[in-house]
């Protein structure tokens with residue numbers, strides 16, 4: 769059963785698309801999506817190639833990093849938060865992936881290739 773089939777079975781077990789979803793249902797969907805592996809980016813003749821659109825294009829490296837902002841407090845009934853944010857640059861981000869800048873699909877890092885941050 770594919771991840772899509774699993775999601776379809778959880779969301780519409782009786783085929784009733786009008787039934788509202790519970791938080792437990794949405795948590796179950798999130799678990800499936802988290803466990804779904806991205807297809808790896810290919811390396812062809814020493815260059816990255818998108819496994820979807822097949823282009824040797826520019827890629828961006830994405831990772832999920834926690835940013836934080838200082839909360840000033842409540843002023844005249846408004847929660848005031850500083851616009852400037854900081855991040856802890858010493859930790860690795862979660863969910864590293866490459867985003868193809870042609871089709872904007874996300875893909876896993878290529879297999880059997882070392883990664884170096886310079």
Ligand SMILES: [Zn+2]
Nearest residue numbers: 818821868871
């Ligand atoms: Zn692509």
